[in-house]
Each structure stands twice: as structure tokens, then as C-alpha cells.
Amino acid sequence: xxxxxxxxxxxxxxxxxxxxxxxxxxxxxxxxxxxxxxxxxxxxxxxxxxxxxxxxxxxxxxxxxxxxxxxxxxxxxxxxxxxxxxxxxxxxxxxxxxxxxxxxxxxxxxxxxxxxxxxxxxxxxxxxxxxxxxxxxxxxxxxxxxxxxxxxxxxxxxxxxxxxxxxxxxxxxxxxxxxxxxxxxxxxxxxxxxxxxxxxxxxxxxxxxxxxxxxxxxxxxxxxxxxxxxxxxxxxxxxxxxxxxxxxxxxxxxxxxxxxxxxxxxxxxxxxxxxxxxxxxxxxxxxxxxxxxxxxxxxxxxxxxxxxxxxxxxxxxxxxxxxxxxxxxxxxxxxxxxxxxxxxxxxxxxxxxxxxxxxxxxxxxxxxxxxxxxxxxxxxxxxxxxxxxxxxxxxxx
Ligand SMILES: Cc1ncc(COP(=O)(O)O)c(C=O)c1O
Numbered sequence: 001x002x003x004x005x006x007x008x009x010x011x012x013x014x015x016x017x018x019x020x021x022x023x024x025x026x027x028x029x030x031x032x033x034x035x036x037x038x039x040x041x042x043x044x045x046x047x048x049x050x051x052x053x054x055x056x057x058x059x060x061x062x063x064x065x066x067x068x069x070x071x072x073x074x075x076x077x078x079x080x081x082x083x084x085x086x087x088x089x090x091x092x093x094x095x096x097x098x099x100x101x102x103x104x105x106x107x108x109x110x111x112x113x114x115x116x117x118x119x120x121x122x123x124x125x126x127x128x129x130x131x132x133x134x135x136x137x138x139x140x141x142x143x144x145x146x147x148x149x150x151x152x153x154x155x156x157x158x159x160x161x162x163x164x165x166x167x168x169x170x171x172x173x174x175x176x177x178x179x180x181x182x183x184x185x186x187x188x189x190x191x192x193x194x195x196x197x198x199x200x201x202x203x204x205x206x207x208x209x210x211x212x213x214x215x216x217x218x219x220x221x222x223x224x225x226x227x228x229x230x231x232x233x234x235x236x237x238x239x240x241x242x243x244x245x246x247x248x249x250x251x252x253x254x255x256x257x258x259x260x261x262x263x264x265x266x267x268x269x270x271x272x273x274x275x276x277x278x279x280x281x282x283x284x285x286x287x288x289x290x291x292x293x294x295x296x297x298x299x300x301x302x303x304x305x306x307x308x309x310x311x312x313x314x315x316x317x318x319x320x321x322x323x324x325x326x327x328x329x330x331x332x333x334x335x336x337x338x339x340x341x342x343x344x345x346x347x348x349x350x351x352x353x354x355x356x357x358x359x360x361x362x363x364x365x366x367x368x369x370x371x372x373x374x375x376x377x378x379x380x381x382x383x384x385x386x387x388x389x390x391x392x393x394x395x396x397x
Contacts, residue, residue, distance in 0.1 A: 005312040013354040014186040017242035025238040036233035045237040053172045059209040064183030064196030066230035068094040074208045079126040084114040085322040086341045087133040091159045092323045104324045104334045107341045111138035122335035129155040134163035137286035142176045164190040165284035174199035189286045192240030253355040254285035264366035270297025291347040320345040
């Protein structure tokens with residue numbers, strides 16, 4: 001007899017390094033009394049990240065949203081930007097804060113990233129850039145988007161908030177496009193409590209981003225532009241440095257969890273997972289999205305989401321609703337139909353995944369989902385395969 005989990009299982013739990021290691025770092029901060037403004041720990045953290053990402057062109061921020069806002073401003077993006085409605089609101093907000101008009105186009109059905117064909121069809125004389133999202137850490141169609149951007153002279157910007165640690169063809173995903181933004185928020189696979197990073201192709205942007213994140217200060221007496229305050233502090237950098245040490249292990253644990261979900265859920269009618277990624281992609285296992293087909297599963301995504309709560313399992317509907325359906329964006333232009341994005345947003349559920357989630361708990365979550373499917377009530381409008389109605393009726397008797 002299955003029982004609900006004693007403690008809630010949330011969609012994620014942040015990774016924390018061993019407390020004594022972190023405390024050692026705190027001692028250093030106490031000694032130096034350097035808490036923010038380009039401190040020694042931030043510099044060390046930046047250095048490590050540059051090594052991992054094989055580039056010097058990085059800039060750290062106090063969060064990913066401000067990093068993206070500053071990126072768009074520093075690159076002088078204006079007019080219209082073609083983007084996806086299937087993302088977290090911050091992607092679109094950063095356009096809005098720069099007075100840029102977002103143009104939403106549909107996504108592709110397998111990995112939920114922006115559909116390059118729809119991008120090309122939406123280009124107008126006012127388009128200046130493409131803002132694509134490696135949603136769930138799934139790489140966008142990198143080569144096709146690069147080709148479109150080149151042919152139409154557009155900047156190609158990636159919201160890579162979910163994609164830290166992903167490699168394509170052995171190269172860090174940050175090497176693709178003109179610029180990528182990573183979020184180091186606590187809910188992310190890799191985090192610095194809060195934090196963000198830009199990685200960019202043009203070396204000249206570095207100085208500009210440094211000014212923009214620090215009030216525009218060039219030195220004590222010169223302010224060269226109206227910047228804002230988006231600096232990463234020493235506590236954030238310290239957490240980032242310590243979490244970074246454990247990143248590979250975290251990814252491996254998440255890979256095992258994903259393998260259990262995949263093997264168990266593929267047997268459940270009406271539960272669909274994205275196909276395995278191509279072998280040249282090193283994935284980071286950041287999320288575990290499933291699609292619920294109401295007809296096949298016998299229950300809507302929303303009902304499953306609510307039923308899971310009864311078992312103390314808190315999945316999330318990432319990403320629902322679509323950005324263009326939020327009140328503040330309803331008047332924004334949509335290019336073509338968003339039929340794929342709408343279908344996915346109505347069916348998507350992200351399941352719990354984090355490094356300390358026990359494999360036995362993953363098995364239990366899968367047992368719950370499959371038992372909810374098996375015990376479905378036969379509804380008159382349900383599509384039933386030949387002979388299935390009789391079988392279900394026989395079981396019910
Ligand atoms: C796709 C996406 N873009 C942007 C952000 C914003 O990042 P941050 O929370 O670091 O500001 C997030 C998440 O938080 C996100 O998921």
C-alpha cells in the first residue's frame with residue numbers, strides 16, 4: 001500500500017556545499033571585510049568560470065535578469081526582437097525594459113526551443129535580433145539560427161539561464177551566438193544563491209558591461225554612462241565557487257535520476273518525454289519535463305498536478321501560461337499561430353529533480369503516476385483503443 005511522502009518533495013532543492021567549506025570562505029571575507037565591488041573572491045570565481053568556458057569574455061552580475069537587460073542595452077538592440085513565448089517571464093521583461101518590441105513565434109515540438117522557420121518568417125525591416133532560449137537546457141537549433149542571423153544581419157542572443165554545463169560538439173554552449181546569459185539562481189543546477197553571467201563574442205563589450213553594472217563609474221570621479229547597480233557580491237561569488245567544485249557530481253546524479261524517470265515513464269500511456277538528445281550534446285539534466293496527453297493518460301495535466309500534491313509531490317507547470325497570455329503582454333504582436341507552444345504549455349509538467357533526491361523516491365513518484373493512470377475512470381469522451389473498454393470494465397467489476 002503506497003503512502004504519501006512524509007516530507008514534501010519539491011520540484012527542486014538547491015545544492016549546498018559542505019557547511020565547513022563554506023564557513024572557511026566566510027572567514028576570509030570576515031578577515032578582508034571586502035563584501036562587494038569587484039572583490040577577491042569574485043575575481044577568483046570569474047577566473048574559474050573563464051577557464052571552464054574557455055573564454056575571457058565573461059561578466060558576472062547579481063542576477064540573470066539584470067544581466068540580460070544590460071546585455072540588450074550594451075549591444076544597442078532596439079526595434080523588434082523575435083523571441084519565444086515559451087520561457088520564464090524575465091526573458092520578455094528584459095526586452096520590455098529596453099523598450100524593445102517582442103515578436104513571439106512558435107516553438108518546435110520535440111525540445112520546445114524556438115522554431116527557426118517561424119523566426120525567418122517573422123523578420124521585418126525593424127527586426128534587430130533573435131532572442132532564443134535553451135529551454136530546460138535543450139540547445140536551440142544552433143546552426144540554423146546562426147545561418148538566419150547571418151543572412152539577415154541580426155544579432156543572435158541566447159537566454160541560456162538553464163544551460164550552464166551544456167556542451168555541443170565538445171564546445172561550451174556559451175560559444176554559440178553573439179551572447180549568452182546564464183542564471184545562477186538557487187533553483188538552477190548551478191547557482192550562486194542569486195547571480196547571472198554574460199558570455200559574449202565581442203571583447204569590446206566587456207568594458208561596457210562593467211560600466212553598466214556599476215552605475216557607469218569609470219573611476220572615482222568619472223561617470224561615463226547612466227548605469228545601474230547589478231554587481232555580484234562576495235557572498236554570492238563564494239557560494240558559486242563552492243557549488244562549482246561539485247558540478248560534475250551533481251550532473252551525474254541528475255543523469256541517474258533522469259534515467260530512472262525515462263525507463264519507468266516510457267511505459268505509462270499518455271506520458272511523453274522529449275526524445276534523447278543527440279550524442280554530440282553533453283546535457284546538464286537541469287529539468288525533467290513531461291507532457292501529459294489527457295486522452296491517453298485519462299486525466300488532464302492540471303488534475304495530475306493536483307493529484308500529485310495529495311501524495312506530497314510538488315511538480316511545477318513550467319512554462320504555463322505562455323508569456324503572451326500574461327495580462328501585461330496580451331497586446332503584443334504574435335507572428336503566426338502558436339499552436340505548438342499552446343499545446344505544450346497545456347500539457348507540460350516538470351517533475352522533481354535534484355541531486356539529493358533518492359532513486360527510490362523517483363521510483364515511488366513513477367509508481368504514483370502510473371497508478372493514477374491505471375485507476376483512471378472511463379469517461380464517455382475518452383478515446384479508447386479497441387478492446388480496452390471491455391478490459392477496463394472487466395477490471396472495474
Ligand atoms: C529562462 C529564464 N530566463 C531568465 C531567468 C532569470 O534569471 P534570474 O532569476 O537569475 O534573474 C530565468 C530564471 O530564473 C529563466 O528561467
